[in-house]
Amino acid sequence: MTLINRRKALALMGGTVAASGLAAPALAANKKIKVGALRFTSHSGNFVGFERGYFADAGLDVEFEFFQAAQPMAVAIASGDVDYAVTAVSGGLINLAEKGAIKVIGGALSEEAGIDGQKYLISDASYQAGIKTLKDLDGKKYAITQAGSSFHYMGSKMAAAEGIELSFTPLQKVGAIIGAMKSGQVDGWSIVPHIAKPLASAGAWHMIANVSDYIPDYQVTTVFTSAKNAADERGMTESFLNGFSKGVDDYAAAMIDGTADQDEMVDLIHKYVYTDRERAKAAPSIINGTMRINKGAALNIASIKDQLSWFQSEGLVDAGISIDQLVDTSYVDIIGA
Amino acid sequence: MLAPLISCKRSMMDIRLDGIGHSYDDFEVMRDISLDISSGQIVCIVGPSGCGKSTLLRFIGGLERPKLGRVLQLGEPPAGCLNPLTYIFQDFALLPWRSVSGNISLVLEDHGIKGAAADKIIEDVLARTKLSDFAKALPKQLSGGMKQRVAIARALAVKPAVMLMDEPLSALDSQTRELLMDDLVELWTRQPFTAVYVTHNLAEAVRLGHRVVVLSRRPGKIREVVDIDKPLAAREFGDADLEKTQKYLWQLMRDEARAADAELLHG
Amino acid sequence: MDETGTSVAFRGGGFAPKSRRWVGVVVFVALVLFVEWGTRAGWISSLSLPRPSDVFETFRQLYDSGLLFKHLGPSLSRLTVGAILGASVGISVGILIGLFSYVRSGLVPLVAAIFPIPKIALLPLFVIWFGIGEGSKYALIAFGTFTPTVVATYGAVDNVDRTLIRMGQSFGLSWWSIVRKIVLPGAMPGILSGLRISLAIAIILLVAAEMLGAEYGIGAYILEAGSLYDLERLFAGVVILSLLGVLVSGVIGMAERRLLGWRT
Numbered sequence: 001m002t003l004i005n006r007r008k009a010l011a012l013m014g015g016t017v018a019a020s021g022l023a024a025p026a027l028a029a030n031k032k033i034k035v036g037a038l039r040f041t042s043h044s045g046n047f048v049g050f051e052r053g054y055f056a057d058a059g060l061d062v063e064f065e066f067f068q069a070a071q072p073m074a075v076a077i078a079s080g081d082v083d084y085a086v087t088a089v090s091g092g093l094i095n096l097a098e099k100g101a102i103k104v105i106g107g108a109l110s111e112e113a114g115i116d117g118q119k120y121l122i123s124d125a126s127y128q129a130g131i132k133t134l135k136d137l138d139g140k141k142y143a144i145t146q147a148g149s150s151f152h153y154m155g156s157k158m159a160a161a162e163g164i165e166l167s168f169t170p171l172q173k174v175g176a177i178i179g180a181m182k183s184g185q186v187d188g189w190s191i192v193p194h195i196a197k198p199l200a201s202a203g204a205w206h207m208i209a210n211v212s213d214y215i216p217d218y219q220v221t222t223v224f225t226s227a228k229n230a231a232d233e234r235g236m237t238e239s240f241l242n243g244f245s246k247g248v249d250d251y252a253a254a255m256i257d258g259t260a261d262q263d264e265m266v267d268l269i270h271k272y273v274y275t276d277r278e279r280a281k282a283a284p285s286i287i288n289g290t291m292r293i294n295k296g297a298a299l300n301i302a303s304i305k306d307q308l309s310w311f312q313s314e315g316l317v318d319a320g321i322s323i324d325q326l327v328d329t330s331y332v333d334i335i336g337a
Numbered sequence: 338m339l340a341p342l343i344s345c346k347r348s349m350m351d352i353r354l355d356g357i358g359h360s361y362d363d364f365e366v367m368r369d370i371s372l373d374i375s376s377g378q379i380v381c382i383v384g385p386s387g388c389g390k391s392t393l394l395r396f397i398g399g400l401e402r403p404k405l406g407r408v409l410q411l412g413e414p415p416a417g418c419l420n421p422l423t424y425i426f427q428d429f430a431l432l433p434w435r436s437v438s439g440n441i442s443l444v445l446e447d448h449g450i451k452g453a454a455a456d457k458i459i460e461d462v463l464a465r466t467k468l469s470d471f472a473k474a475l476p477k478q479l480s481g482g483m484k485q486r487v488a489i490a491r492a493l494a495v496k497p498a499v500m501l502m503d504e505p506l507s508a509l510d511s512q513t514r515e516l517l518m519d520d521l522v523e524l525w526t527r528q529p530f531t532a533v534y535v536t537h538n539l540a541e542a543v544r545l546g547h548r549v550v551v552l553s554r555r556p557g558k559i560r561e562v563v564d565i566d567k568p569l570a571a572r573e574f575g576d577a578d579l580e581k582t583q584k585y586l587w588q589l590m591r592d593e594a595r596a597a598d599a600e601l602l603h604g
Numbered sequence: 605m606d607e608t609g610t611s612v613a614f615r616g617g618g619f620a621p622k623s624r625r626w627v628g629v630v631v632f633v634a635l636v637l638f639v640e641w642g643t644r645a646g647w648i649s650s651l652s653l654p655r656p657s658d659v660f661e662t663f664r665q666l667y668d669s670g671l672l673f674k675h676l677g678p679s680l681s682r683l684t685v686g687a688i689l690g691a692s693v694g695i696s697v698g699i700l701i702g703l704f705s706y707v708r709s710g711l712v713p714l715v716a717a718i719f720p721i722p723k724i725a726l727l728p729l730f731v732i733w734f735g736i737g738e739g740s741k742y743a744l745i746a747f748g749t750f751t752p753t754v755v756a757t758y759g760a761v762d763n764v765d766r767t768l769i770r771m772g773q774s775f776g777l778s779w780w781s782i783v784r785k786i787v788l789p790g791a792m793p794g795i796l797s798g799l800r801i802s803l804a805i806a807i808i809l810l811v812a813a814e815m816l817g818a819e820y821g822i823g824a825y826i827l828e829a830g831s832l833y834d835l836e837r838l839f840a841g842v843v844i845l846s847l848l849g850v851l852v853s854g855v856i857g858m859a860e861r862r863l864l865g866w867r868t
Binding site: 071074075078079090091092095096099100101141145146147148149167168169170171172176179180183185186316317 | 649650651728731732735736815816817818819824827828831832833834
């Protein structure tokens with residue numbers, strides 16, 4: 001079974017067109033690409049890049065493909081159905097990289113001191129039962145979506161720092177975890193601030209600590225693409241990162257640095273995120289969800305190395321995988337090296 | 338018409354059908370059937386298909402209720418009788434998951450007869466039906482004729498006052514039928530029993546019946562009752578006088594049978 | 605008579621497939637060897653299918669490390685408790701539907717209504733009702749096996765030969781005797797073939813049941829492998845489920861031979 005997929009078939013057809021003498025310059029043409037996205041504020045770089053025409057300026061005709069979870073998005077990149085996407089480093093992502101299917105080419109969301117980041121939580125029921133600190137979570141149920149997810153990583157790093165054991169409880173979906181936390185079926189969790197804060201004020205759980213206290217300079221999400229794009233489509237990949245970075249800059253200027261109009265940015269993001277809520281209700285969540293997205297898609301390689309070695313130590317990925325198999329460092333600034 | 342109760346002998350049980358009539362919705366299937374079945378006799382009921390022979394038998398056994406008239410038991414069933422009115426079915430109705438002896442013990446268990454007492458009865462009825470060697474066999478291992486003999490043995494085990502036989506030989510081939518008729522005659526000769534025997538086969542009727550009741554087409558009425566005086570043991574395959582009676586019965590029935598055959602089936 | 609007549613051409617036969625056990629084994633082995641060859645030669649990418657020998661190696665490691673039984677233990681107990689609960693309640697309800705008009709009229713539409721519900725969709729509800737521990741897992745598997753068992757059972761009761769029941773009545777057997785000695789054994793073939801389906805569904809639901817809050821279990825193992833895109837583990841887990849299915853089918857086959865030897 002050679003993997004002849006739609007894209008390859010298209011490429012073949014393109015080849016015949018090229019052979020007939022219509023060789024097109026790499027950048028100038030409106031090259032059609034697909035970008036995978038989740039409807040989260042952390043994907044704003046893509047949304048801004050598209051809405052403000054930065055991708056079009058770079059010669060790319062971007063079409064978004066929306067997903068419900070990060071995992072299928074990684075598989076879609078591996079199968080060639082999607083070209084670029086942003087997601088957390090997970091066991092699945094690393095294993096796909098090992099198989100030579102995908103590469104991390106840049107960084108996106110980071111934990112940064114001074115900007116509200118992800119929180120460690122304790123459910124209200126457990127809190128009332130006397131579990132007041134993270135150390136008290138020893139032997140308790142700690143919610144994760146799946147083994148090898150970023151939640152698993154965050155919980156494990158915290159447990160190592162506190163010297164405790166956690167009983168990791170896979171619940172597949174964030175919605176299911178929220179339900180389990182509310183009803184006290186699980187004891188602890190960690191999540192982005194715009195989900196953590198409103199439910200903390202509603203009394204569902206208590207915010208105990210910042211993730212950045214336990215994992216400094218945590219590179220939460222990364223930009224990734226298929227290994228083939230990274231190796232053979234240099235022009236297209238650079239164009240994408242270019243458009244994405246401009247989008248990130250606008251986002252940071254409006255939402256973090258205060259040098260551009262925040263309302264206008266919220267309007268733009270609201271087109272993609274919390275679309276089922278009216279703007280007045282969506283705005284606080286969008287603003288609460290603000291986190292640092294690395295300028296120029298710079299990648300914190302130290303954090304990626306730490307995550308890789310954690311996955312390896314847990315036996316979730318093969319011990320033989322090197323950082324070079326996972327990351328292509330030739331595209332963006334590498335920090336933390 | 339009220340029969341004087343004195344006419345029935347002690348510990349003998351007769352059956353009286355008193356003005357039986359029946360209909361499904363507006364569709365009359367049976368009208369004013371009155372008949373006495375006296376103990377020790379085999380009464381054959383014949384008639385064209387659809388005349389309600391089998392329904393009549395279900396009335397007698399209490400499996401169905403007639404719209405009109407009554408079925409009366411006259412007198413008491415004999416001592417030791419477990420199930421006064423006992424059926425023998427056309428398709429044998431043996432439990433396929435029970436052995437021959439298991440099928441017989443089935444009808445004893447509910448009367449609290451178990452263990453040695455049951456074994457004794459089973460042994461006896463199997464000997465009478467010549468099945469002693471097949472006590473452990475499953476129905477699927479038996480031929481049709483043997484299955485019906487098991488059913489007869491089962492019926493004998495409950496010492497019935499009246500046997501209600503619903504086309505018992507119809508599912509068998511003609512040779513087996515002859516053999517089984519001989520067996521039934523032998524059983525009756527050794528120990529006379531009362532039976533109502535429904536059949537569409539006139540040869541069976543003249544061979545086994547002390548009386549033959551001919552029913553007419555729908556609505557079923559008694560057309561004629563023919564008594565055959567020749568003792569059962571003396572009757573044989575191809576007897577000239579029996580042939581004559583059979584021919585007479587056929588003449589009674591022929592036109593009606595033809596009409597019944599040409600009729601559309603009623604749903 | 606003409607001596608040189610042509611013989612009549614044979615045109616019967618066929619349409620009577622017989623079981624040739626070894627053919628199945630040959631097809632299976634050939635398929636595995638084919639994939640092994642393809643993955644070694646490289647024209648099946650490691651992204652499309654795992655190498656069978658690697659799957660076997662993963663399985664061996666799973667066994668050697670003792671993890672196999674750590675996963676198998678909880679799964680088997682969930683399967684056993686859930687399936688026994690679902691099947692026994694299902695058989696009882698099915699028999700009641702088969703015997704009583706009011707129960708039938710009341711419950712058949714209800715069963716028809718819950719049959720097509722994907723039980724996985726109700727998992728969050730079960731977590732609220734029965735907790736995140738074993739309770740919700742038992743409930744999911746029990747619920748999934750319940751509906752097909754009910755349908756198979758009352759169908760089987762409906763199909764019990766009515767003349768046998770009339771026979772029982774004509775011999776004056778009590779109601780309870782007729783149910784116990786005629787209806788139940790008569791419905792057994794249908795109930796057992798229904799169980800074949802119900803238990804396969806139980807195995808399918810095992811993976812769903814272990815979606816929520818299961819650290820160990822074959823289903824949890826498969827889900828983890830899926831989220832890690834670890835095809836070797838995924839296939840090792842799937843092979844375990846298949847073997848479980850074959851085992852269950854074998855057990856029912858044995859029960860059928862023991863209980864249904866009377867069938868022609």
